[in-house]
Amino acid sequence: MIEPCTFVTFGxxxxxxxxxxxxxLYHLEQAGRLPEKMAVVGIGRRDWDDxxxxxxxxxxxxxxxxxxxxxxxxxxxxxxxxxxxxxxSDADMYRQLHDHLEQDPALPDNIAFYMAIKPADFAAVSNxxxxxxxxxxxxxxxxxxxxxxxxxxxxxxxxLNERLHRHYGEHQLYRIDHxxxxxxxxxxxxxxxxxxxxxxxxxxxxxxxxxxIHSESRGIESRAGYYDTAGALRDMIQSHxxxxxxxxxxxxPANLDAESLRDEKVKVLRSIRPIPQSAVHAHAxxxxxxxxxxxxxxxxxxxxxxxxxxxSTTETFCALRLFIDNWRWRNVPFYLRTGKRLARDNSxxxxxxxxxxxxxxxxxxxDRIEPNWLLMNIQPNECLRMELQVKEPGLELRAQxxxxxxxxxxxxQYDLDAYEALLLDVIxxxxxxxxxxxxxxxxxxxxxxxxxxxxxxxxxxxxxxAGTWGPQEANRLxxxxxxxxxxxxxxxx
Ligand SMILES: NC(=O)c1ccc[n+]([C@@H]2O[C@H](COP(=O)([O-])OP(=O)(O)OC[C@H]3O[C@@H](n4cnc5c(N)ncnc54)[C@H](OP(=O)(O)O)[C@@H]3O)[C@@H](O)[C@H]2O)c1
Numbered sequence: 001m002i003e004p005c006t007f008v009t010f011g012x013x014x015x016x017x018x019x020x021x022x023x024x025l026y027h028l029e030q031a032g033r034l035p036e037k038m039a040v041v042g043i044g045r046r047d048w049d050d051x052x053x054x055x056x057x058x059x060x061x062x063x064x065x066x067x068x069x070x071x072x073x074x075x076x077x078x079x080x081x082x083x084x085x086x087x088x089s090d091a092d093m094y095r096q097l098h099d100h101l102e103q104d105p106a107l108p109d110n111i112a113f114y115m116a117i118k119p120a121d122f123a124a125v126s127n128x129x130x131x132x133x134x135x136x137x138x139x140x141x142x143x144x145x146x147x148x149x150x151x152x153x154x155x156x157x158x159x160l161n162e163r164l165h166r167h168y169g170e171h172q173l174y175r176i177d178h179x180x181x182x183x184x185x186x187x188x189x190x191x192x193x194x195x196x197x198x199x200x201x202x203x204x205x206x207x208x209x210x211x212x213i214h215s216e217s218r219g220i221e222s223r224a225g226y227y228d229t230a231g232a233l234r235d236m237i238q239s240h241x242x243x244x245x246x247x248x249x250x251x252x253p254a255n256l257d258a259e260s261l262r263d264e265k266v267k268v269l270r271s272i273r274p275i276p277q278s279a280v281h282a283h284a285x286x287x288x289x290x291x292x293x294x295x296x297x298x299x300x301x302x303x304x305x306x307x308x309x310x311x312s313t314t315e316t317f318c319a320l321r322l323f324i325d326n327w328r329w330r331n332v333p334f335y336l337r338t339g340k341r342l343a344r345d346n347s348x349x350x351x352x353x354x355x356x357x358x359x360x361x362x363x364x365x366x367d368r369i370e371p372n373w374l375l376m377n378i379q380p381n382e383c384l385r386m387e388l389q390v391k392e393p394g395l396e397l398r399a400q401x402x403x404x405x406x407x408x409x410x411x412x413q414y415d416l417d418a419y420e421a422l423l424l425d426v427i428x429x430x431x432x433x434x435x436x437x438x439x440x441x442x443x444x445x446x447x448x449x450x451x452x453x454x455x456x457x458x459x460x461x462x463x464x465x466a467g468t469w470g471p472q473e474a475n476r477l478x479x480x481x482x483x484x485x486x487x488x489x490x491x492x493x
Pocket of ligand 1: 010011012013014015016017020043044045046086087088089115116117118119147148149
């Protein structure tokens, strides 16, 4: 039974709140998963009252609710919504917020604060909350949900963490990486640890290499202010892709509680072979999109996007080769790749197995045996696929690739958004899908040398036409000629 709570959102009028958080809460309402007395308080500086905010939320949900807005569900949901007017930089606002939260009997004592605001404000807002005692758990629990990015590099992450820990216990901090709320990501754990069949093969003896890609066909849209100072390595690899890597590579945890899971993930991150600054070019590749054609439409290059500095060398594409120096994975390359304005939207984990040790079919028409692949697609469709070699029908001994799709394959259909699962975990107090600080810190340690080198090399960056799969030169990361990028489920090897 989930306890009632007050869910307070800083930045209630922003993009994340409108597009993700409120739709997720509405869908949880629809699924009957919100505790009966739970209230949702939006904080913003607009001149709105509860009714005005409810109207805004209704309008937003009209286009975002799955299957259209259900008036009955919304009627229940709207009663939970309260708007609290205030400016984040106004210290007095927090005193008033404290009194409001304490005094309104419709607001339950347990409180989750969601930071849907600029990362630069995370520390100051959490500090202000503590100054008025809203970090104290004397009367119900207090939880703080921190959005990504957590820091800008290792040093700033350390500083932010230290500032949060001045007033909050680790158990109160929920560092969110919404990728971990995706069904297929959780399926990596189930697939690996609920099936005996794969475990004996899940190691350096049988696996040739592993690729993790997250590609977006979108450009940076109106986010130049953030993106031009961040880049693909910070934006995607330090967080989402390294998290995926940990789940693919980790050892079975002692049990599924948050600490055991996170202990194993940290062990993976700690075992990643450090990339010395002198070897950054051998292990990492960056690129930036130039003009091109995406989905049949001509689109701008990165440098033409509004708000981007005219000589920016910020990477919109990044590929890395990493090695995990442990018994299971030593010398198995892990290739991580992400980019904007690539050919398609896709997120995929591809595991390529080695060739069989004996070339039994050398003297037959089967001139080349394709290796086995195991593919886990995360989005837009959730799918598990295995590629096996079978004999082609007919008199000749020829082989063809057969694809076995798990029945979870669903194209373009979401039953659950990642935020739904994660918000439910926040109010239920389950932090297993949230990041412990040592995970964040070790992930920064992996990328920090690359960030340092790239920040000094500001005179040149490779480009790629928008709508392609990135610069050809990224192929140089492969350790052998027979390795190729796997972009989508349906690519040929
Ligand atoms: N958008 C996403 O899909 C996404 C995905 C992953 C992570 N994130 C993270 O989520 C956070 C929010 O991102 P976002 O895209 O929602 O940003 P956003 O659209 O710029 O929203 C920022 C919010 O902060 C409010 N705000 C700014 N200054 C304020 C002040 N002085 N007083 C009161 N409110 C103030 C804004 O209010 P006004 O409307 O009054 O300006 C707005 O509601 C960021 O940390 C981002 O990195 C976002």
